[in-house]
Amino acid sequence: IKEIEAIEAKKLEDEVLGVIQKVQTEFGSDIFGFGNRLYKNHPAVWRQVQSNWEDLFQTMDVDVQCEIVIVNTASLIKN
Secondary structure, eight states: OHHHHHHHHHHHHHHHHHHHHHIIIIIOOOTTOHHHHHHHHOHHHHHHHGGGHHHHHHHOOOOOOOOOOOOOGGGGOOO
16 A cells, blocks of 8 residues: 555656646746745745746746555455
C-alpha cells in the first residue's frame, strides 16, 4: 500500500506541476493565487515584487509535494 501511495503521489505531483507550468507559459495569469498568498504571508517581499509580478510568475519555479493516503482497504478486497 505504501508503494502505491508513493507512486500515485508522484503521478499527481507531475500532473499538478504540468498544469501550473502550462498556465505560466501559455496564459501568464496567476489563477492559483500565488501572488495573493505571497502578499498575505510576506507583505514586505510582495511590495518588492508586485510591480513585476506578472513576469516573475511566468518564470518562477514551483515545487509541488503531494501525499496520498489509502484508507479502508477492506472495501478493495473481493470475497
